[in-house]
Amino acid sequence: MNRRRLLQIAAAAQFGNPWGPLAPAHAAAPAARVRPGDPDWPSEAQWKQFGDQLGGDALVKVPSPFAPCLEAPAGPACTQFFKAVKNPYFLGDEIGLTQTLGWVDAWTSSPSVHAVAARSTADVVAAVDFARKNRLRLVVKGGGHSYQGTSNAPDSLLVWTRRMNQVRLHESFVATGCDAQAAPTRAVSVGAGAIWAHVYDAVTTRGGGYVQGGGCMTVGVAGLVQSGGFGSFSKAYGLASGSLLEAEVVTADGRVRIANACSEPELFWGLKGGGGGSLGVVTRLTLKVHALPESFGAVNMTIKASSAAAFRRLIGLMVDFYASSLHNPHWGEQIRLRPDNTLRLEMVFQGLSRSEAQAVWRPFLDAVEAEPEAFKIEFSPLKIVSTSARDFWSPTLIKRALGFISSDDRPGAPEANVFWPGDQGQAGQVLHGYQSAWLPAALLHPERRPTLCDALFDASRHWRVSLHVNKGLAGAPPEAIAAARDTAMNPAVLDAFALVISGADGPPALPGVAGREPDAALARRQAAAIGRAVDELRKRVPQPGSYLSESNYFEPDWQRSFWGANYPRLLAAKDRYDPDGLFFVHHGVGSERWSADGFTRIA
Structure with missing residues (x-):
């Protein structure tokens, strides 16, 4: 019995398989998709007929931006x-580009052959139908921020949702079919092509x-929600997918399906963290x-x-301080450790005044300042700042x-096209290596903190x-x-106090362009160092997720x-809604x- 069938049986047993017996192993599904030059690739006449069906300029023969x-x-x-x-907005507006230009030894940004620049759900339906009937590789791109390269593929048809960017506030929203089960709530409906900067402008600033x-303002809304979705204040408000009320x-x-807690509930659950581009094309x-x-x-x-x-002692001071004073809904963002024995704090807070935040940090700063021979704080007149929450994302x-x-x-x-300066480094980057792991909160218990601090210190020796x-x-x-528990995310996130990330990247580069090629040798050395760093943490947290x-x-x-344990249920949803595997991402x-x-x- 193969692994796939075992997963199917596990899903059916665990969740009662509400759809009845699972279908046979795709007996009628296509064995391969077609590429340009294959006999079954659509003819120019077929492409023209498809373009006429869409109307206007929706069907685009994608030029190579390179x-x-x-x-x-x-x-x-x-x-x-x-x-x-x-400029991340230039990248987002270019149909043939992605925000990251590639990952050495993994993938390179490659434009599709044709794209549907969707203006409506009807355009998306037409694209899905055309791809299915003609056995095309289908790709979906909104913000284009995928580190895994899932928003691009050569020899494909792209569904580009950038134009579907409407944002509409509701003062009293109830999901379709849920009238008897849910109280009205304030909500916002967002087109699949919208990015967070524009949503924050509508919801918060105005x-x-x-x-x-998301924390990065040029990330697409649909992709972030489908991946689970974290932002700067997730410690207070949870996952972006945890706030999803309904999806088209x-x-x-x-x-066209309306998925919510009352309609298509398994599809709805799968969209909340199951990953973009696997179960369907989200259009809204x-x-x-929240208040x-x-x-x-x-x-x-x-x-x-x-x-x-x-530096090892400094890590201990920081971990003790975090466990006692910052491990709560007020605090978020990053604590960075560098091989040169530098600790970089880039934290945010909510629900506190500036003076209250200063009081929280005073004991830690006193401890650091008490040892000037061991620790030096970089001078900054703006260590702790605050602003009106309503102005947080506005370009004042x-x-x-x-x-x-x-x-x-x-x-x-547009004036609302803004981004954090710290995120500009990601625009056009070529990744050299990237790994992450969730760290359970049990490591913050007093008896476990030395283990955590040793792991962080040992990791920082490598990268x-x-x-x-x-x-x-x-x-x-x-x-x-x-x-969050009612999403498809790995349940490890519920018990984790942080996600540890180690990564490296290089400047914009293109293989085959003299003087602009990625530095593959450097990338491989850095990827190996990243692996050693994260292995130091995995030694203490086996299978962290x-x-x-x-x-x-x-x-x-x-x-x-x-x-984690949610995968069999996700695979069952895949078999229900996409039995032939039209939607594929890495x-x-x-x-x-x-x-x-x-x-x-x-298989």
């Missing part, structure tokens, strides 16, 4: 291209509410809007230890002047590591944890790592049944 560099690597057009790709979204989805059969999401705190704030400082021994004059927020620099760009404390829900309010969107492309046991649900490029069925 052509100027391939033709003249030293030319002005290529120089301008490499300058432009540092609407005075809060929606749990086009499934592989071309049907409706998310809960907005009075203020948000940030803590930023760098502390340099004078020696490795002093003072934030622009102080460099706290950056804007799209293209002529005529830089960051504790993303907003990406573990231990310490969050009970309602946030309950909502990893976050789908921020993980190793080469994750060996990805089904368990990303979804390390997505059911992808083990296909070749690595998604073109040939292997």
Whole structure:
């Protein structure tokens, strides 16, 4: 009995299989998809007929955005291209580009042959039907932020949802069919192509509410929610998927389905953390809007230890302080550890005034300042700052002047096209290596802290590591944890106090472009160092689990790592809504049944 059938049986046994006996192993499913040049590839006449059906300019024959560099690597057009790709809004608006340009030895950004620049759900239905009938490799792209390269593929048809970016607030929303079961709540409906900067502008800056979204403002809403979704304040408000009230989805059969707790509940559950592009094309999401705190704030400082021994003690001070004072819904974001014995704090807070935040940090700062020979705090007059929560994402004059927020620099760009300066490094990056692991809150117990501190110190000897404390829900309010429990995410997130991340990247680069090629040798050395760093943590936390969107492309046991015990249930949902495997992404649900490029069925 093969592994797939075992998983099917497990899913049926555990969840009562509400759809009856599982179908046979795809006896009528296509064995392979077609590529340009294959006899079954649609003819030009068929493509024209499809374009006429869509109308307007929806069907696009995608030009290669890399052509100027391939033709003249030293030319002005290529120089301008490499300058432009540092603007995340330029990348998002280009149909043939992705926010990350590749991952050495893993994937390279490659444009599709054709794309449907969808303006409506009807366009998405037409694209899904055309791909299914013609056995095409189908790709879905909204924000294009996938580190795994799932929003691009050569020889494919792309469904590009960027134009479907409407944002609509509801003062009293009840999910379809749930009238008798749910109380009305404030909510926001968002088109699949919207990005978080524009949602925050509508919901917070102009609407005075809060929606749990992503920390990076140019990430697509649909992709983040389907991956589970963390933001700076997730320790208070939980997962983005935990706030999902309803989704409109086009499934592989071309049907438009409304998924919520009362309609298509298994599809709804699978969309909450099961990964984008595996169960269907989401065209609209409706998310809960929470009450907005009075203020948000940030803590930023760098502390340099004078020696490795002093740095180990500094890690101990930080872990003790975090466990006693920061492990609660008020605090989020990052604690960074570097091989040069530097501790970098990039924290945010909510529900506290600036003076209250200063009081929280006083004991830690006193302990550090008491040892000037061992620890040096980088001078900063703005260690702890706060602002009106309503203005947090708005490009106010003072934030622009102080460099706290950056804007799209293209002529005529909308004022709401903003991003955090710290995220600009991701624009056009080429990844060298990336790994993550959830750290259980049990490691914060006094008797376990030395083990945690030793692991963090040993990891930092190999490569830089960051504790993303907003990406573990231990310490969050009970309602946030309950909502997260009702998602497809790996249950390890419920008991984790942080997600540890170690990564490395290089500047924008393109294979085959002289003078602009990735440094493969450097990338491989850095990837090996990252592996050694994270292995130090895995020694103390066997099988910790990893976050789908921020993980190793080469994750060996990805089904368990990303979804844990939830994977059989997800696979059952895949068999229900996409039995022939139309939707394929790298390390997505059911992808083990296909070749690595998604073109040939292997199981």
